Amino acid sequence: MTDQTPPASPVPLFPLDPTGADRHHESALMRDLGPVIRAVLPGNVTMWVVTDYTLLTELSTDPRVGRDWRTWEALKRGDIPDDWPLLSMIRLNNLMARDGAEHRRLRRPLTKAFTRNRVERMGPRIDEIVTTMLDELPHHADADGIVDLRKHYAYPFPMQVICELIGIPEPWWPRFRELIDTVIRTDTTPQQFIDSQNERHDYFQQLFTMRRKNPTDDLTSALLTTPPEHGEEPFTDEELEDTLWTLIGAGHETSISLIVNATRALLTHPDQHHHIKTGNKNTWHHVIEETLRYDSPVGNFPARFPTEDITIAGITIPKGDAILAPWSGVNRDPNQYGPTANQFNIHRTNKRHLAFGTGPHICIGPHLARFEAMAALPPLFTRYPHLTLATNPTTLPPVPSLFSNSTTTLPVHLNHH
Numbered sequence: 001m002t003d004q005t006p007p008a009s010p011v012p013l014f015p016l017d018p019t020g021a022d023r024h025h026e027s028a029l030m031r032d033l034g035p036v037i038r039a040v041l042p043g044n045v046t047m048w049v050v051t052d053y054t055l056l057t058e059l060s061t062d063p064r065v066g067r068d069w070r071t072w073e074a075l076k077r078g079d080i081p082d083d084w085p086l087l088s089m090i091r092l093n094n095l096m097a098r099d100g101a102e103h104r105r106l107r108r109p110l111t112k113a114f115t116r117n118r119v120e121r122m123g124p125r126i127d128e129i130v131t132t133m134l135d136e137l138p139h140h141a142d143a144d145g146i147v148d149l150r151k152h153y154a155y156p157f158p159m160q161v162i163c164e165l166i167g168i169p170e171p172w173w174p175r176f177r178e179l180i181d182t183v184i185r186t187d188t189t190p191q192q193f194i195d196s197q198n199e200r201h202d203y204f205q206q207l208f209t210m211r212r213k214n215p216t217d218d219l220t221s222a223l224l225t226t227p228p229e230h231g232e233e234p235f236t237d238e239e240l241e242d243t244l245w246t247l248i249g250a251g252h253e254t255s256i257s258l259i260v261n262a263t264r265a266l267l268t269h270p271d272q273h274h275h276i277k278t279g280n281k282n283t284w285h286h287v288i289e290e291t292l293r294y295d296s297p298v299g300n301f302p303a304r305f306p307t308e309d310i311t312i313a314g315i316t317i318p319k320g321d322a323i324l325a326p327w328s329g330v331n332r333d334p335n336q337y338g339p340t341a342n343q344f345n346i347h348r349t350n351k352r353h354l355a356f357g358t359g360p361h362i363c364i365g366p367h368l369a370r371f372e373a374m375a376a377l378p379p380l381f382t383r384y385p386h387l388t389l390a391t392n393p394t395t396l397p398p399v400p401s402l403f404s405n406s407t408t409t410l411p412v413h414l415n416h417h
C-alpha cells in the first residue's frame with residue numbers, strides 16, 4: 001500500500017517507530033535527512049514530514065493546506081483499509097478535520113463555552129482533587145515504598161477534571177479511560193477499535209438525552225443549549241459526540257504527559273529541582289513552558305492535506321497527500337534553539353514553542369493545560385520535598401504511540417532522604 005506516487009526526486013523515507021521509544025533521537029535522525037521527508041507509519045502508510053520549525057509554522061498557517069481527511073487521495077482511492085486503527089485520529093467529524101467556514105462553525109461554540117472563566121471556576125474543585133490525591137499517595141506504595149506517580153496522580157487527575165467539565169457521570173470515568181486508551185495506542189486491534197467506537201456512541205446518546213431533559217452547568221449542556229450564531233447550522237449529534245470525544249482525548253492524555261514529563265525532567269535535573277525550592281511562582285511557569293518545549297506531550301500529529309500542489313524547500317508535496325506534524329521534534333530544532341536545543345533549561349531565554357501547534361487549528365486548551373499543571377506540580381513538590389525517581393530514567397517504558405510523548409510509569413520514592 002502506498003500513499004502517493006513516488007516524487008520525481010528521491011525524498012528520504014523514514015520508518016517511524018510505533019512504540020515511541022527514543023522519540024527525540026528519531027526526530028533528530030529525521031531532521032538530519034532534510035527539512036521535508038517522508039515517513040512510513042504502521043500499516044505501511046506513508047506521510048510527508050516537515051521537520052523544520054519555521055517551515056512547519058508556515059505550513060500550518062498556509063491557507064492551501066487543510067485538515068479535511070475527505071481530501072486525502074490515498075483514502076479516496078481505497079489504499080487505506082477502513083479498519084486502519086490510526087484512522088481514529090484522522091477520520092473525525094469535528095473541528096480538527098474541517099477547514100474554513102465549516103471549521104469556524106465547529107470551533108466557535110467550543111471556544112465560547114470553553115472559556116478561561118469556566119476553567120477558573122473549577123479552581124477550588126481542582127485543588128480539592130489534588131489535595132485528596134496527594135493525601136492518598138503513600139497508600140499506593142508497594143512493598144519497597146515505591147509509588148507510580150503516573151498511575152496514581154498524573155493519570156487520574158486530568159481525566160477527572162475534563163470529565164467534570166464535560167459532564168460525564170462519575171461511574172463512567174474508568175471505562176472512558178480505557179476507551180480513550182484504545183485510540184491513543186498503536187497496538188489496538190481493528191476489532192477493539194470498532195467495539196470502542198460503538199460503545200462510545202451509546203454512552204454519548206445517553207448523556208445527550210439526560211442533558212436535553214435537565215441541562216446543568218457543564219460543557220455538554222452549554223453546547224446542546226447555546227443557539228448557533230450567524231445563521232449557522234447547529235452541531236449534529238455525531239459532530240457533538242466527536243467533539244466531546246476529542247476534548248476528552250486531547251485534554252486528558254496531553255495533560256498527563258505534561259505532568260509526568262515535567263516531574264521526570266525536574267527529578268533528573270537536580271540543579272533545577274533545587275532552583276524551584278528557592279524560586280517563586282514564576283519559576284513554575286518556566287518549568288511548565290520548558291517542559292512543553294523539551295518534552296512536548298504531542299509527538300507527531302496527523303494529518304494535513306494540501307488542496308493544491310505546494311513546494312517547500314524545493315520539494316513538491318502533491319495535492320491530497322498526507323502530512324504529519326512532528327511537534328515534539330521541531331521544539332528541539334537547533335535552528336531555533338541553538339546547540340542547547342536538547343537540554344532542559346528552565347532559564348532558557350527563548351521560551352517560544354509549538355507544543356500547542358499553530359495556525360487556525362491551534363489548540364483550544366492551553367489555558368486548561370497550564371492551569372492543571374500549575375495546580376498539580378507545585379503542591380506535589382511542596383508536599384513531598386524529598387521526592388526522587390525510584391528507577392533509572394532511561395529504562396522507563398514509553399507510551400506505545402506515535403502521538404503521545406510520555407512514559408507509561410513514573411516510579412518514585414515520596415520521602416527519600
Ligand code: HEM
Pocket residue numbers: 095096097107162246247248250251252254255258296297298301302325327354355356357358360361362363364365366368369
Ligand atoms: C499539555 C496539554 C496539551 C497539548 C500539548 C496540546 C497540544 C495540541 C496540539 C499540538 C494541537 C494541534 C494539532 C495540529 O494541528 O497538528 C492541539 C489541538 C487541539 N487541542 Fe490541544 N493540547 C493540550 C491540551 C488540550 C486540552 C486541555 C484541550 C481541551 C480540553 C485540548 C483540545 C484541543 C482541540 C479541540 C484541538 C483542535 C483544534 C482545532 O483543530 O481547531 N488540548 N492540541
